[in-house]
Amino acid sequence: xxxxxxxxxxxxxxxxxxxxxxxxxxxxxxxxxxxxxxxxxxxxxxxxxxxxxxxxxxxxxxxxxxxxxxxxxxxxxxxxxxxxxxxxxxxxxxxxxxxxxxxxxxxxxxxxxxxxxxxxxxxxxxxxxxxxxxxxxxxxxxxxxxxxxxxxxxxxxxxxxxxxxxxxxxxxxxxxxxxxxxxxxxxxxxxxxxxxxxxxxxxxxxxxxxxxxxxxxxxxxxxxxxxxxxxxxxxxxxxxxxxxxxxxxxxxxxxxxxxxxxxxxxxxxxxxxxxxxxxxxxxxxxxxxxxxxxxxxxxxxxxxxxxxxxxxxxxxxxxxxxxxxxxxxxxxxxxxxxxxxxxxxxxxxxxxxxxxxxxxxxxxxxxxxxxxxxxxxxxxxxxxxxxxxxxxxxxxxxxxxxxxxxxxxxxxxxxxxxxxxxxxxxxxxxxxxxxxxxxxxxxxxxxxxxxxxxxxxxxxxxxxxxx
Numbered sequence: 001x002x003x004x005x006x007x008x009x010x011x012x013x014x015x016x017x018x019x020x021x022x023x024x025x026x027x028x029x030x031x032x033x034x035x036x037x038x039x040x041x042x043x044x045x046x047x048x049x050x051x052x053x054x055x056x057x058x059x060x061x062x063x064x065x066x067x068x069x070x071x072x073x074x075x076x077x078x079x080x081x082x083x084x085x086x087x088x089x090x091x092x093x094x095x096x097x098x099x100x101x102x103x104x105x106x107x108x109x110x111x112x113x114x115x116x117x118x119x120x121x122x123x124x125x126x127x128x129x130x131x132x133x134x135x136x137x138x139x140x141x142x143x144x145x146x147x148x149x150x151x152x153x154x155x156x157x158x159x160x161x162x163x164x165x166x167x168x169x170x171x172x173x174x175x176x177x178x179x180x181x182x183x184x185x186x187x188x189x190x191x192x193x194x195x196x197x198x199x200x201x202x203x204x205x206x207x208x209x210x211x212x213x214x215x216x217x218x219x220x221x222x223x224x225x226x227x228x229x230x231x232x233x234x235x236x237x238x239x240x241x242x243x244x245x246x247x248x249x250x251x252x253x254x255x256x257x258x259x260x261x262x263x264x265x266x267x268x269x270x271x272x273x274x275x276x277x278x279x280x281x282x283x284x285x286x287x288x289x290x291x292x293x294x295x296x297x298x299x300x301x302x303x304x305x306x307x308x309x310x311x312x313x314x315x316x317x318x319x320x321x322x323x324x325x326x327x328x329x330x331x332x333x334x335x336x337x338x339x340x341x342x343x344x345x346x347x348x349x350x351x352x353x354x355x356x357x358x359x360x361x362x363x364x365x366x367x368x369x370x371x372x373x374x375x376x377x378x379x380x381x382x383x384x385x386x387x388x389x390x391x392x393x394x395x396x397x398x399x400x401x402x403x404x405x406x407x408x409x410x411x412x413x414x415x416x417x418x419x420x421x422x423x424x425x426x427x428x429x430x431x432x433x434x435x436x437x438x439x440x441x442x443x444x445x446x447x448x449x450x451x452x453x454x455x456x457x458x459x460x461x462x463x464x465x466x467x
Contacts (some may be wrong), residue, residue: 011434013413014347014458015322016281017299019056020068023048024297025280026147026197026263028055029086029103031124036061037267038124039278040072040103041299042083048296053080055105057124063276063302063321069125072103078116078133079109083147083197083263086124087157087175094175097121102175104159106146113138113145115161117175136161136170136178147197150175151268153239160215160243162195167217169243182242186215186235187252192222197263200244201275203236205307205314212236212307212314215244216255216277218263229259232279236307236314251307251314257398258389258429260416261300274304276321281416286392286431300429301411301418308402308425315401317424320411322349327454333445339453343368343412343439347458350441352382352408355450360406362447368412368432370439377439378417378432382408387421391432401425413458 012018023044031038036059043056055073058066073081084105092098096119103118114134118127138145147162159170159178166185170178188195199216216234221227235252238245246252255264256279264279279300302321307314332355333339341350354360361382368377378391382400389396402422409420418429445451 011346011414013298013416015064015301015411015413016416017058017066017278019043019295019297021048021294022046022296023050024056024295024299025050025282026083027265027278027280027299028083028105030265030267030276030278031086031088031101032267032269033123037063037276038069038086039066039299040086042081042280043071045071048294053082053108055081055103064323072124072127073105073118073129076129078114078129079107079112082106082108082113084115085149085265087150087152089119089175093156093173094119103127104148104150104175106148107134108146111143113143115148115178130176132176135176144194149198149200149265151200151239154241158200158239158243160198160200162198162217165191165193165195167195167198167215167244184244184246186217186246187233187248188219189228189231190222192225193228194220194223196220197265199265200239201266201268201305203305203307203316204272204274205309206317208309213239213244214305214307214316215246216264216266230262230282231259232256232261232264234316250312251316253316255316255318256427256429257387257396259394259396260431261418261427261429264300266305274306274319277303277305277318281429281431283415283431286415298416300416301413303427310402315425318420318427319424320349320409320418320420322411323456323459325351325454325456327351327456329453329455331443331453331455332450333443333453334450335445335448338442338444340440340442341453341455343435343441345457346412346414346435346439348412349456350410350412351454351456352410352443353452354406354447355452360404361408361451362406362449363445364408364447364451365444366408366410367442367444368417368435368439369442370433370435374440377435378412378430380408380410380417380419382421387419387426387428389417389419389428389430391417391430394430396428396430398426398428
């Protein structure tokens with residue numbers, strides 16, 4: 001048993017949050033209180049499989065070192081605890097007290113979904129379910145009616161709810177009584193795609209001194225099909241009395257080109273700060289998972305969001321939250337050459353930049369290999385116009401948003417690989433076999449100028465405290 005515990009500790013991600021045991025999927029209700037980030041999440045504490053959903057809870061001061069907190073919400077007679085959001089009710093409009101935290105979430109029972117409330121007066125440590133739940137029932141025949149995101153707006157509250165392939169907008173004065181204000185059909189890959197986990201957040205525009213309301217939402221393929229992979233999409237717009245007026249002509253698209261980043265939600269911080277997004281990485285089909293491991297599911301690396309103007313359109317920039325950059329290795333690869341870097345740990349970040357007259361990379365390929373046979377685990381290619389990421393039969397291809405930016409950041413963390421290209425304007429995430437201490441990264445420089453690779457390895461103290 002001790003050997004298994006040691007192996008589990010060794011292969012747990014260092015920079016990605018994982019549950020202490022059991023199952024985890026969507027992040028829930030991210031909120032920052034007094035300088036501490038709180039993350040609630042879909043959690044089955046009894047087994048590493050989906051079901052019996054609670055709200056787990058963790059907190060952090062830096063989004064890297066997490067403290068496990070007591071379970072926040074447990075299933076009750078109204079059903080399982082599905083995804084939702086948390087707001088601070090400064091004026092006590094819901095009647096739970098001034099400054100109360102109010103969780104608005106979906107409960108699922110016998111195939112029906114409805115919205116419920118719980119409240120906390122101690123900073124989100126303990127929660128009391130509202131005695132008159134649910135506060136919003138699904139219309140007859142409505143199967144998918146879930147994942148409320150609530151924000152304060154004007155003199156009241158605005159909710160966006162995922163309903164099939166639509167988003168429905170509700171308004172309330174007290175968080176208890178809700179009135180339908182509008183319906184919208186945001187862009188989806190297929191008419192029968194299922195929208196989940198909508199988010200609404202102000203994202204600053206770099207260098208403009210302004211921010212833009214941005215709608216972020218996840219999309220499942222039509223039920224029973226594989227017409228498209230899961231994806232998270234975004235569209236800019238404006239909040240209005242009816243809900244949200246999208247301006248898709250000014251930008252929008254897929255947040256992460258890979259198939260594993262999903263259910264993204266944000267910590268909406270002070271107006272001068274970039275919001276921070278986090279999403280669930282589904283490990284069920286990942287290579288090398290399962291067995292006797294007592295937990296399943298990880299959250300993505302947290303990502304700071306901003307918008308960049310490119311011509312008439314806005315482009316979403318995502319910057320990973322990492323420890324202070326202290327590289328432990330630096331390698332220069334000349335044009336037409338290849339070099340390998342030993343991977344001393346399974347958690348590392350690699351920063352690749354041009355070594356010529358500017359910092360741009362024109363054509364570079366990286367491979368992660370492991371073991372005496374140098375088995376390929378994953379590959380990344382940044383070409384003149386496309387970013388390509390491959391691992392375990394999954395091939396991701398994304399057009400570059402700005403080839404002039406020309407840098408590359410890889411984050412590998414015991415089974416996941418997140419790639420940030422062109423200063424974070426292009427992102428792709430995949431799951432990989434675990435890269436252990438016998439691995440290496442091979443960098444091939446196909447461009448006309450040198451490239452510089454810096455490596456930073458995780459220290460042992462990162463990650464969540466384990467019981």
